Each structure stands twice: as C-alpha cells, then as structure tokens.
Amino acid sequence: MFTETKPSYNPYEISRESHEILESFSSVILSPPSGDFFQTRVLRLSQIFHLSAVWIAEWKKESSQFQTLSLVHLGELSATKTYNGNIAPCSEVIETKSYYHTLNLEDRYPGFESVLSIKGSNYLGYPLKSRSGEIIGVIAVLNRKHITHLNRLIRILELLSVRTAQELERRKSDTYISHAIESVYALSHSLKEIHRLTTSHFESIEDLFSGYLKTGLQLFHFPVGIISKVSQDRYKILQIEGESGDLKQGETFRIVDSFFAKANESKKTIFSEDILSSEDNLQKTSFFKEFGFLKYIESPIVIDGKMEGSIGFFSTEIGGTPIENHFIEVIEMMSRSIAYEIEKRKAAEEIKKIKLHQDGDYYLTSLLVKPLGGTEIESSNVKIEFLTKQKKEFSFQGKQGEIGGDLSVAHTVYLRGKKHIVFINADAMGKSLQGAAGALVLGAVFRSIIERTKNREEYQNRYPEQWLREVFDELNKTFESFDYTMLVSLILGLVEDESGLLYFVNAEHPHLILYRDGVPSFIKTKYSYLKIGATLPQDRFAINIFQLQIGDVLFGGSDGKDDILVHGACSGEHFLNTDEKLFLEHVRRREGDLSGIVRSIQQTGELTDDLSLFRLEFSPDRQGETILIKDGFEQVLRFKQEIRKGNFVAARTLLENAYELNRHNLEVLQNLMKFRIANNEYEQAIKYGEEYLSLKADSNHILLSLSFAYQKLGKINKAIEYSERLILREPQHLKNTTHLAVLYGKKGDFEKAKEFLQFAIESTNDKDQLEKLEKYWTRIEHVHAKQKRKVFQE
Numbered sequence: 001m002f003t004e005t006k007p008s009y010n011p012y013e014i015s016r017e018s019h020e021i022l023e024s025f026s027s028v029i030l031s032p033p034s035g036d037f038f039q040t041r042v043l044r045l046s047q048i049f050h051l052s053a054v055w056i057a058e059w060k061k062e063s064s065q066f067q068t069l070s071l072v073h074l075g076e077l078s079a080t081k082t083y084n085g086n087i088a089p090c091s092e093v094i095e096t097k098s099y100y101h102t103l104n105l106e107d108r109y110p111g112f113e114s115v116l117s118i119k120g121s122n123y124l125g126y127p128l129k130s131r132s133g134e135i136i137g138v139i140a141v142l143n144r145k146h147i148t149h150l151n152r153l154i155r156i157l158e159l160l161s162v163r164t165a166q167e168l169e170r171r172k173s174d175t176y177i178s179h180a181i182e183s184v185y186a187l188s189h190s191l192k193e194i195h196r197l198t199t200s201h202f203e204s205i206e207d208l209f210s211g212y213l214k215t216g217l218q219l220f221h222f223p224v225g226i227i228s229k230v231s232q233d234r235y236k237i238l239q240i241e242g243e244s245g246d247l248k249q250g251e252t253f254r255i256v257d258s259f260f261a262k263a264n265e266s267k268k269t270i271f272s273e274d275i276l277s278s279e280d281n282l283q284k285t286s287f288f289k290e291f292g293f294l295k296y297i298e299s300p301i302v303i304d305g306k307m308e309g310s311i312g313f314f315s316t317e318i319g320g321t322p323i324e325n326h327f328i329e330v331i332e333m334m335s336r337s338i339a340y341e342i343e344k345r346k347a348a349e350e351i352k353k354i355k356l357h358q359d360g361d362y363y364l365t366s367l368l369v370k371p372l373g374g375t376e377i378e379s380s381n382v383k384i385e386f387l388t389k390q391k392k393e394f395s396f397q398g399k400q401g402e403i404g405g406d407l408s409v410a411h412t413v414y415l416r417g418k419k420h421i422v423f424i425n426a427d428a429m430g431k432s433l434q435g436a437a438g439a440l441v442l443g444a445v446f447r448s449i450i451e452r453t454k455n456r457e458e459y460q461n462r463y464p465e466q467w468l469r470e471v472f473d474e475l476n477k478t479f480e481s482f483d484y485t486m487l488v489s490l491i492l493g494l495v496e497d498e499s500g501l502l503y504f505v506n507a508e509h510p511h512l513i514l515y516r517d518g519v520p521s522f523i524k525t526k527y528s529y530l531k532i533g534a535t536l537p538q539d540r541f542a543i544n545i546f547q548l549q550i551g552d553v554l555f556g557g558s559d560g561k562d563d564i565l566v567h568g569a570c571s572g573e574h575f576l577n578t579d580e581k582l583f584l585e586h587v588r589r590r591e592g593d594l595s596g597i598v599r600s601i602q603q604t605g606e607l608t609d610d611l612s613l614f615r616l617e618f619s620p621d622r623q624g625e626t627i628l629i630k631d632g633f634e635q636v637l638r639f640k641q642e643i644r645k646g647n648f649v650a651a652r653t654l655l656e657n658a659y660e661l662n663r664h665n666l667e668v669l670q671n672l673m674k675f676r677i678a679n680n681e682y683e684q685a686i687k688y689g690e691e692y693l694s695l696k697a698d699s700n701h702i703l704l705s706l707s708f709a710y711q712k713l714g715k716i717n718k719a720i721e722y723s724e725r726l727i728l729r730e731p732q733h734l735k736n737t738t739h740l741a742v743l744y745g746k747k748g749d750f751e752k753a754k755e756f757l758q759f760a761i762e763s764t765n766d767k768d769q770l771e772k773l774e775k776y777w778t779r780i781e782h783v784h785a786k787q788k789r790k791v792f793q794e
Helices: 011-029 037-049 090-096 112-116 150-199 205-220 261-266 325-356 362-372 432-455 464-480 582-589 594-604 633-645 648-661 666-678 682-695 700-712 716-729 734-747 750-762 767-793
Strands: 053-060 065-073 076-078 082-084 100-102 122-129 135-143 224-231 234-242 252-254 270-272 295-303 306-315 374-376 382-389 392-396 399-403 406-415 418-428 488-496 501-507 513-516 519-522 544-547 553-557 564-567 574-576 605-607 611-618
Touching (some): 037 053, 037 065, 037 150, 053 090, 053 150, 065 112, 065 135, 090 100, 090 135, 122 150, 135 150, 150 205, 150 325, 205 224, 205 234, 261 270, 306 325, 325 432, 362 406, 362 432, 382 418, 399 432, 406 464, 406 611, 418 432, 418 611, 432 464, 432 488, 464 716, 488 611, 513 582, 553 582, 564 594, 582 594, 594 605, 594 611, 633 648, 633 666, 648 666, 666 682, 682 700, 700 716, 734 750, 734 767, 750 767
Parallel strands (some): 374 406
Antiparallel strands (some): 053 065, 053 135, 065 076, 100 122, 122 135, 224 234, 224 306, 234 252, 270 295, 392 399, 406 418, 418 488, 488 501, 501 544, 513 519, 553 611, 564 574, 564 605
8 A cells, every 4th residue: 555645844843944944955956057957956856865766757748658857866867768657656746736755656556666767665756837837747756765854855846846847848948949940940941932833934734743843852851742633533643753763654543552542531631750650551552562652741632622633742761851730831832822723724724715716605605704793792781782784685595695794793701800892893895705705804813812812811811902902903914914905994892891991993984872861972083093904004003992881872883874875855866975973863763772773774765885783782780789979078078178288197097087988989099099109108009099990990090100109119010011001092191101111121121112212202392301201212222232232242
C-alpha cells in the first residue's frame, strides 16, 4: 500500500523553520549562474538535501508523457529520458494539481524505478504551473531512504516551482517563436513564388503544369512532382518533373494503386511522412511496391465541385524537410490556382468562339445569356426586381424568345464581414447578336468575380470601395481586349445590407432615380466614366456614395426607357423622345410599381431599343429596435459650453456620460474621437471612429481621422487603407492626397509617394501649400536617392 503525507507545522518552531527554509532556498537560488538553469537547480537540491535522484520534467499533455529536462542521480547528471505518465507517480501531481508524496512507491507504481534506471522508494513531486494555472511539468525527488526535512523540502519546491515554471514557459516560447519565424519566412517565400506563377504567362497548359511542378520541387524539397487527371477509377499522369525513374508521363493506374484513393474520397490534401508507418494500407499500392515512394503530399484539383485531378510531390526516402502546415497551405493554393487557370482558359476559349461565331444561333445565345442574369440575393432588408424586354424577338423550332444586349443581375457578397447586395444594370453596344455577345461576356466575367469573392477570403477582406474598383477594372480590361468592338454602358452598385449605404459607378449609363415619399428625383452622379471597354480618362478613379433611408426605392435602367418613339397627338407625326425627365413622370404616376411603369412607357410610345429596368427597395425591419436619439443631447450641449469656457476635463466627462447614455449618437462619437485625438489618445479615438463608421459609413472626414490616428500609432498599412478608401470617394481631396503621400513615404514606397505628391501639386494653386509640397518632394527625392546608393553599394 502507499501513503500520502502532508507537512505539519509546529507553531513554536515556525521562526527556526522559516530561517532554515530561507537558507536552503538561498542555497538553491543563489547557485552559480553559469550552466543550464535546470541542471544547476537539481544538482543543488540533491546536494543540500542529500537526495538520491532529483529531476525536472516537462508534461506532454497530447501524448501523456513526461520529458526530463535535467536529471541527477547519485550526484551525477544523467541523459534526458521520456517516460509514460500513466505508469509514473508524476501523474498524481498532474491529477491533483498539488504535491504528491509516497513512502511505498513500488506498491503504487511497480517497476517505475527501472523506467528512469534509478533506485528509491520515497517519492515527492511538485507541479510546475503556467501563468494560466495549467500544469506544464513537475519537480520530482526519488530517495532510497526517508526524506529528511520533508516539510522544508516541500516549501523549497513550492518557492522554486514558480521560477522554474517561468523558465520552462520561456524556453517553450523561444522554441515556438523560432519555429514560427522559420515557418513565416518559408510561407512568405512560397507566397512570392505562387504570386510569380499566377502572374506568369504560359503558352500552353503543359507549360503551366511544368512551371508549377518545378516550383513545388524547390519549395517542398521533394525529388518527384506529378500532376494527374482522375476519371472514374483511373489515375493518369499528365505531367511529371524531377527524378521520376521508371515512372513516365501518360502512364495510367487504378486509383487504388496510387496514394490518391483517400484524397479522392475526402477531397482534401493528404500526406504521409513515412508510408511504412501508415495505417491506410499504402504499402499495397503500386506507388510503394513498384516505385518505392515512402513519403508524399498530394492535393486534389477541384473544378466546380468535381475532382479533376491532383498535384503531388513524392520521395523514395523518409526524413528530410518535415511536411508542415504551410506546405499544405501552399500546395492547396497551387491546386486552386491550377483549377482557376484551367477554368480561365476554358472561359477564354468560349469567349473566343463567341467572337468568331457572332452569326451563331439566336436561340443558343439566349440560352447562354439567360442564367447569367436575374437576382440571387439573400436579404430581408433589400428587395430588388428586374424587368427586361429585348428588342429582337425570334422563334426557333416553335420556341419563342428574344435576344439583346441588356443585362441585369444581382448577388449577395460579404465584404469585411458585412453583407452587401451587388447589382449591375448594363447595356451592351450593338443589336441582337452583337449586343447579346457583349452581355454574355459581361455576365460570364461578372459571375466569375462573384464566385471568386464568395470562395476566396482575400477578396472578402476588401473594403467596398476597393472591391468595386477591382470589379470595374477587371470588366473594363476584359472588354478592352476586343479593341472597341464591344462596349457596355452600366450602373455597377453595391448596397450595404444593414445600413443601406449605396456605392455605385456609372459608365455612361442613365442616372439612378430615387423614389422617396412619393417623389421621384435623379441621384447626383458626381463621378462618371466612359463605357466599359473604352480607355478610361486619366483622372483618378472614384466611386459615388449615397445613403438610402428606410423606405427608399431606387430605379434605374438602360436608355431604352427614354428612347421612345412618341406619336404626336395633334400633328400625327412621330418623334423620338429626348426628355429623360419623362421617366420620372412614369414613376410618379405609377407610384413606383415596376410593371405599371413599363405599361406607362408603352402607352406613351413605341420602344426603339432594348429595355431593362430595375427596382431596389431598402426596407429593413426596425421593429423592436430602440435607438434613443435624444439621449445624451443635453450632455452634448453642456459639453460645447464647457469647451467654450476652456473646461476640458468637465467637457470630457460630459461626453463620456453622453456616450454611456446613447452609443448611437453620432455627434457624441465624433466629438469623442476629436477629443481623444487632441489629447493624443489614439487607441480610444480609433474605437470611437470605428463605431461611428459602423453607424454611418459615408462619413469621409471620419475616414481621414482614422487614417491619421493609425499613423500616429505607427500602423502605416492600416492608415493607408483608410486613406485609400477616401481617395476612391474623393480623389480631389487635397489634404488626404498629401496625407497619403506622406504615408507612402513613411512606408518606404517612394514611387507611390511621389505619384500622390505630383497629383497634389497639380491640384492646388495655393502658393504656401505648393511650397510645402515641393519641399516634401525634394526630401523624398533625397531619401530615395540615398536608398538607391545604399542598395547599389551593398
């Protein structure tokens, strides 16, 4: 049997005991600083208390094992050992989270003496606890005789355990950080290589496969790389690079004879460091028996949810560079990129066929265009309707249809964690097939962008302004490739589902119309562009924003809604309507009903072009929502009075009280942000600024203030993000342009800094401002030149 004992304290001996404990503790702690921390401690403990064996061990929770960090036996240091916690008395320390002592070790844990090759029956163990209270190790003693001064030793271990646990945590942190730095460097290098691949032009799909495999061989340090195609139960090698031996391109295997069977079922990346220790029967495959592969990593290539093949790397030797998490991330990026390239090449082929066969079948074209339009939104706050009537009607094998260049489409996307409704109303240039071809290209590219946004986190992390700019640029570049044979006018809009903030771009399309409180009116388009496919003007790209209110309805459509051939009531003559305000009358007369508006147009005259209309209503359910706008109003008035008096402390208190009363008061949030910035409290300023934007995202001055606050905190990239958002809204904002130039200068991107400085200089006639800008330009040029010389000398 085993017994547990606890130290008992004699109150009459407490002073002497404390003195002896301090002396013993000092002897342990004040041991020579040279040498390993753990070794010096266990040596001193064994010497002072005349112990047979003392050790410090780390607890490996995931494997239920202890790993000795230092072990002294009979005064001599021993090699480190690993032992199973389930057969060791140290497990009692882990379970109780307190010290454990027994006089009869062999009764409880027979054979433990042989585990560490040390003798003794008296065991004492004390836990090492992390700062969070988790057990991370033990200090343990094994003695052949009774442990003298047990109480004193327990107190010493209690005191020593804190510093020992700190040292253990520090070493674990150092190891983790070192490994993390190496992993980050490797991942960074890998990402650069992936970026190089994705931006490279490959003449053929074979060249593309070869490029990816050769890059993978370098990154993963494997001798063989394979891209395969899978079909039913067959695995065919499409491309092979490296020291392939007897394995040849074009060879076909059953999937079960490759390593790919498991990945084929799970559609996930699979790998093994050692086939011989694998539990997946991989030793039975041809890849093992015929070619001797012992180590591998392989990721499936999935297109439209279907397994099309794989990319994998193989070795006939185990060991070497271990397969780490970033390897998996990189090979999965490779597989996705290859899938995307295959899809893109297929799409390019389809577009090429469309360009070459514009005189194709109306019916086929209409079938292709139809699924690309329509609405696929998921929202209870935003409702959108489309109505399209193409000018060209046809009949094919008894089926009636119509074809034209108008296209309306809406989807739901998530950007920065917020739901947005994106919509396009477009009018492709040309009649019938030519217009339909443009609509088809536009719809296909736009759907690809939407799917990419839904499936790839890097696109979901874009701000709305950035995302719209990238979408617009991609659409424009696609149509530029047609050398002006395809042009498209459009409205590209994005509505934040919760707040109703509208971002939109107008490319030579009719104005948007707001229907509010029964009154229709045009929404001012501050920035507009040429048709998609035409060269953009040299002015900076900018996005229009407009805040929708509850109950607001947006109308928009192609110019077919205005190009009506009107029959003169008196003269009997026909004339083409040129008054765009006529559509406002249709909206007012039909009280915003889309079908009624179309009937009203048709009653006015004859359609001369394709007609497409959309109706977007912002009607969030605000029932039960209690935002007390007036709460805090009195405090704000008193705050302003105290500011005028110069009582800043009292003013600050009033503002904070107003904030606690109503955290949705925009004036309170704005003043709090200004007050915090004025007092150099930038973290708090950012907090209030972010809260302000969550309520009113169209506030440009808040964007600039946030950028300034982030700059003061040294977070230059974050500051640039907010400043870039503002420049997309107001490219002529001189203060922001100058600020952005300064930010890029601080970042070390001098070309960007000079670009924005040049724009600022060209945008102002103020002499003082010009003088400041030119001085900063000179300074940038000097620093840039100095940096170039330094690089050249190195």
